[in-house]
Amino acid sequence: MDMAKKIAVTTTLNGEESIFLCEPRQTLLEALRDNLGLIGSKEGCGNGNCGACNVLLDGVLVNSCLVLAPEVEGRDVVTIEGIAQDGELHPLQQKFLEHASLQCGICTPGFIVSAKALLDDNPAPSEHDVRLWLAGNLCRCTGYDKIVRAVLDVAEGDS
Amino acid sequence: MASTKQNGTANLAANGQNGYRVIGTRPVRPDGVDKVTGRAVYAADVQMTGLLHGHVLRSPHAHARIRSIDTSKAEALPGVRAVVTAADLPVAEDKIEDLGEGAINLKYLSDNILAHEKALYHGHAVAGVAAINPHIAEEAAALIEVDYEPLPPVMTVDDALADDAPILLETLRTDSMGEIGSEQTNLASFFRHQRGDLEAGFTDADLVVDRTFRTETVHQGYIEPHAATALYSADGQITIWTSTQGSFAVRDQVCEILQIPVSRLKVVPTEIGGGFGGKINVYVEPVAVLLSQKAGHEPVKIVMSRADVLAATGPTSGSNIRVKIGVDSNGKISAALAELYYEAGAYPGSPVGAAANVSLAPYAIDNLQVDGYDIIVNRPRSAAYRAPGGTNVAFAVESVVDELAEKLGMDPAEFRILNGARENDRRPDGVQYARIGQIETVEAIKESEHYQSPLEGNYRGRGIASGYWNNWGGQSSATAVLNPDGTVNLNEASTDIGGTRASIAMQLAEAMDIDYEQVKARVVDTDTVSYNDVTGGSRTTFATGLAAYNLGQQLKKEMKRRLAEHWDVEPSGVSYEDGVFSAGGESLPFVEAADLVQEEEPLMASSTVHPQDFGPGFSTQCVDVEVDPETGKITILRYTIAQDVGKAIHPSYVEGQMQGGVAQGIGWAINEEYIYDDEGHLLNASLLDYRMPTALDLPMIETIMVEVPHPAHPYGVRGVGEVNIVPPAGAVANAVYQATGVRMDKLPISPANLLEAMWAKQAEGAAELVPGDD
Numbered sequence: 001m002d003m004a005k006k007i008a009v010t011t012t013l014n015g016e017e018s019i020f021l022c023e024p025r026q027t028l029l030e031a032l033r034d035n036l037g038l039i040g041s042k043e044g045c046g047n048g049n050c051g052a053c054n055v056l057l058d059g060v061l062v063n064s065c066l067v068l069a070p071e072v073e074g075r076d077v078v079t080i081e082g083i084a085q086d087g088e089l090h091p092l093q094q095k096f097l098e099h100a101s102l103q104c105g106i107c108t109p110g111f112i113v114s115a116k117a118l119l120d121d122n123p124a125p126s127e128h129d130v131r132l133w134l135a136g137n138l139c140r141c142t143g144y145d146k147i148v149r150a151v152l153d154v155a156e157g158d159s
Numbered sequence: 160m161a162s163t164k165q166n167g168t169a170n171l172a173a174n175g176q177n178g179y180r181v182i183g184t185r186p187v188r189p190d191g192v193d194k195v196t197g198r199a200v201y202a203a204d205v206q207m208t209g210l211l212h213g214h215v216l217r218s219p220h221a222h223a224r225i226r227s228i229d230t231s232k233a234e235a236l237p238g239v240r241a242v243v244t245a246a247d248l249p250v251a252e253d254k255i256e257d258l259g260e261g262a263i264n265l266k267y268l269s270d271n272i273l274a275h276e277k278a279l280y281h282g283h284a285v286a287g288v289a290a291i292n293p294h295i296a297e298e299a300a301a302l303i304e305v306d307y308e309p310l311p312p313v314m315t316v317d318d319a320l321a322d323d324a325p326i327l328l329e330t331l332r333t334d335s336m337g338e339i340g341s342e343q344t345n346l347a348s349f350f351r352h353q354r355g356d357l358e359a360g361f362t363d364a365d366l367v368v369d370r371t372f373r374t375e376t377v378h379q380g381y382i383e384p385h386a387a388t389a390l391y392s393a394d395g396q397i398t399i400w401t402s403t404q405g406s407f408a409v410r411d412q413v414c415e416i417l418q419i420p421v422s423r424l425k426v427v428p429t430e431i432g433g434g435f436g437g438k439i440n441v442y443v444e445p446v447a448v449l450l451s452q453k454a455g456h457e458p459v460k461i462v463m464s465r466a467d468v469l470a471a472t473g474p475t476s477g478s479n480i481r482v483k484i485g486v487d488s489n490g491k492i493s494a495a496l497a498e499l500y501y502e503a504g505a506y507p508g509s510p511v512g513a514a515a516n517v518s519l520a521p522y523a524i525d526n527l528q529v530d531g532y533d534i535i536v537n538r539p540r541s542a543a544y545r546a547p548g549g550t551n552v553a554f555a556v557e558s559v560v561d562e563l564a565e566k567l568g569m570d571p572a573e574f575r576i577l578n579g580a581r582e583n584d585r586r587p588d589g590v591q592y593a594r595i596g597q598i599e600t601v602e603a604i605k606e607s608e609h610y611q612s613p614l615e616g617n618y619r620g621r622g623i624a625s626g627y628w629n630n631w632g633g634q635s636s637a638t639a640v641l642n643p644d645g646t647v648n649l650n651e652a653s654t655d656i657g658g659t660r661a662s663i664a665m666q667l668a669e670a671m672d673i674d675y676e677q678v679k680a681r682v683v684d685t686d687t688v689s690y691n692d693v694t695g696g697s698r699t700t701f702a703t704g705l706a707a708y709n710l711g712q713q714l715k716k717e718m719k720r721r722l723a724e725h726w727d728v729e730p731s732g733v734s735y736e737d738g739v740f741s742a743g744g745e746s747l748p749f750v751e752a753a754d755l756v757q758e759e760e761p762l763m764a765s766s767t768v769h770p771q772d773f774g775p776g777f778s779t780q781c782v783d784v785e786v787d788p789e790t791g792k793i794t795i796l797r798y799t800i801a802q803d804v805g806k807a808i809h810p811s812y813v814e815g816q817m818q819g820g821v822a823q824g825i826g827w828a829i830n831e832e833y834i835y836d837d838e839g840h841l842l843n844a845s846l847l848d849y850r851m852p853t854a855l856d857l858p859m860i861e862t863i864m865v866e867v868p869h870p871a872h873p874y875g876v877r878g879v880g881e882v883n884i885v886p887p888a889g890a891v892a893n894a895v896y897q898a899t900g901v902r903m904d905k906l907p908i909s910p911a912n913l914l915e916a917m918w919a920k921q922a923e924g925a926a927e928l929v930p931g932d933d
Contacts, residue, residue, distance in 0.1 A: 023294075025294065033204075038197070039198075039200065039201075039204040040196065040197015040198065041197070042201070042203075043203065043384070044383065044384070044432075044465065045465040045845065045846045046464060046465055047465070047845060047847070049845065049847045050465075050846050052382055079197070080196065080197035081196070081197050083196075084196055089192070089195065089196070092195075093195040096195050097187045097188075097191045098187065099811070100185065100188075100658065100809075100812055100815055102194055102195070103433075103656060103657035103658060103812070103815055103819065104381070104382070104430075104432045104433040104657065105190070105194030105195075105199055105430065105432070106201060106381075106382045106383040106432025106433060107382045107432075109195075109197045112195060127859075130854070131853075131854040132855055134853075134854040134855075135853040135855040135856075137853075137854070138382055138846065138853065139854075140379075140381055140433050140819070140851065141815070142815055142822070143820075143821055143822030143860050144822070144853075144854040144857055145814075145818045145859050146811070146814075146815060147854070148854060149859075
């Protein structure tokens with residue numbers, strides 16, 4: 001296969017049907033950022049260790065740097081750009097701001113997508129649940145304290 | 160002194176009890192919404208018409224002579240637009256300049272961008288390629304043929320100082336207190352601080368502890384890899400978009416390396432995804448400029464991979480350290496000696512100078528000597544990392560202090576209070592302290608619920624440690640524009656890594672007695688304001704905050720002058736209180752005044768500052784650990800940090816600095832290290848194998864903000880960014896001793912290292928047992 005010959009991929013992206021061209025060797029992360037202009041997903045490591053590129057694929061949390069772009073054909077992708085709804089910040093986004101849960105902010109999109117996946121599955125997690133779930137996301141600035149508090153605050157607000 | 164303890168839930172409301180309108184509140188940062196929605200533009204997010212993508216080829220050898228480079232096959236690959244090597248760089252002068260945070264030899268700076276005669280570490284940049292997409296650029300780089308003559312690698316202090324050590328830099332001579340040696344060497348410099356009578360001090364001692372320690376190379380670990388985009392325009396003007404702690408530091412370094420006047424280069428700072436000292440040196444920026452020039456003035460973006468970041472940027476020094484401290488029968492320190500051997504990486508410039516200042520700084524000592532050695536090895540050129548050099552030496556000193564306190568039968572907090580540095584005491588290099596808060600941080604820990612609570616259970620232990628960081632003032636420039644609707648645009652050039660747009664805007668708002676929401680702070684490029692030093696040395700909220708304070712005073716003064724004209728009174732007759740200007744029977748709220756005073760002429764202000772009198776920071780920390788005796792794994796059960804913050808402008812971001820520094824310190828203490836094979840190849844250049852703490856590895860980090868106001872700042876601000884990383888390794892080591900009876904003499908206290916030490920101790924204990932006795 002010519003890895004540079006582009007193919008068309010049809011997917012549901014942040015709730016809307018989307019068709020994009022990509023090279024077979026491109027990762028989903030690369031396609032999102034370079035082909036679709038969705039820069040909110042970040043590359044921190046490129047091999048699935050930092051979580052800065054996390055997106056939801058059919059509702060399941062994945063590292064978009066470990067998914068090839070053609071794999072999302074016919075599937076549902078939600079990125080950080082699809083978390084706020086109808087112009088309103090998601091409660092996680094609001095609580096991250098209120099708790100000062102970000103310093104540099106590069107890991108923040110990945111954390112918010114990951115935390116959403118957790119709360120979608122488990123609306124009332126314990127502190128340990130949150131820490132275990134978020135262990136796939138690296139933050140070097142905060143020591144995680146204010147991130148964990150923000151997620152717990154959202155969970156408490158919901159329950 | 161006041162202290163504020165985080166009580167488990169963030170206090171989101173204004174505290175309103177400190178006499179300030181804005182300071183001490185916790186507003187949302189101006190860049191917040193963009194960062195939680197994914198809109199914020201970081202260095203790798205820059206897009207523009209005609210963008211080419213660069214890739215850097217790196218040395219597979221730790222130490223090798225470069226005989227020749229053949230780029231013809233790469234240049235012939237379709238889609239490739241330019242290839243550059245060190246031959247494209249101007250010949251750099253062998254002279255030293257200060258271009259950021261410390262002095263740099265320009266030849267070494269240039270050599271680190273693209274290797275000239277020799278590759279000096281695994282990952283050293285050798286050539287750059289620009290192509291129409293990153294995949295082609297990477298393919299092309301693999302087609303470049305480099306003829307290397309591998310040389311034996313020099314990886315450690317001991318390797319470098321051995322009699323027959325291979326020489327890395329042929330022209331290097333030891334600078335020994337200003338005296339330049341005549342022999343080839345890997346020892347770049349030596350210095351000594353001394354006072355009192357060391358020998359007499361040790362003779363007078365009733366108890367002396369003398370230990371040696373080893374710490375490994377660690378990386379700053381920012382999550383955003385280095386990235387830069389350069390456009391060398393056809394008219395000779397150059398623009399660089401990059402993620403940096405100092406846009407002016409980038410400008411000055413690139414201009415020196417490429418030998419162009421500063422007026423031809425504009426640096427536009429993007430959002431920055433962490434730095435911690437590691438985003439002051441330039442790496443890919445000059446390569447992108449050269450490629451853009453050669454590729455027909457098209458923009459070129461280079462984004463480093465994580466492996467490249469670990470192999471070729473950062474890190475901070477590994478070190479060998481000896482600490483010897485004597486005490487009298489009352490527990491007073493009578494003499495102290497520290498010998499610091501720091502690995503600078505491939506070029507001189509380890510943080511050993513700063514480490515010497517940190518070393519014994521928390522203690523009042525009459526007789527001391529501190530020796531520093533800056534040593535080059537075949538590792539990446541070291542960069543600043545949060546309180547550079549401090550964590551290494553504090554691990555050593557605080558371990559010895561803990562052992563002394565134990566042997567004296569003293570509480571370790573009491574020992575630190577008895578011997579603690581106070582106002583008018585002196586740092587190891589002789590600098591005399593103004594009002595400092597070391598004793599207050601020890602007392603805060605000693606009185607904390609954490610320290611007072613019992614710790615029970617096998618293999619559990621508690622440790623404390625203290626630390627110092629000098630902080631910095633530096634130069635800052637800012638302007639403020641008064642808008643007719645009563646808001647103020649604040650333009651400043653200090654990179655905002657952790658909320659400084661908020662903490663600087665808050666000081667302007669406070670100075671003008673207006674709401675935080677009325678100030679719009681933004682970080683501008685190098686053409687927009689005057690020179691501004693890096694965000695480093697914990698200086699930004701202090702120094703750029705001082706500039707913002709001055710702007711507020713200037714705007715208020717000019718508003719009063721214009722209102723006085725309008726009301727036909729003397730300017731001194733106009734008062735401003737609670738957001739209202741008044742004189743005689745006239746009065747006008749700020750917002751209306753902002754419109755009125757600009758009916759005839761617009762109003763803006765500028766401020767430049769270079770404060771010399773910056774207050775140092777101290778921190779004392781307490782940690783509880785549990786050690787798994789089967790695996791050697793350390794669990795951090797509980798952690799409390801007390802830090803003298805001067806005055807917390809935005810308490811949430813101050814706590815954030817404290818918690819973040821502690822987390823990095825814990826990683827340094829228990830896991831992080833560069834692992835090399837015998838040939839000097841870096842074996843763990845990924846975030847799987849370079850193991851930084853995750854959320855699961857840490858507990859909540861309890862913060863006690865001790866506020867001993869800094870006398871030379873209008874609001875008492877001290878830098879808060881760095882001192883927090885100094886004590887953790889010592890505190891953890893002391894807790895591990897309590898848990899296991901093993902005093903660790905090296906970092907990291909990784910499972911393997913700790914198990915080995917525990918087994919050695921068991922073997923020692925078994926050997927001492929009487930046969931048959933169990």
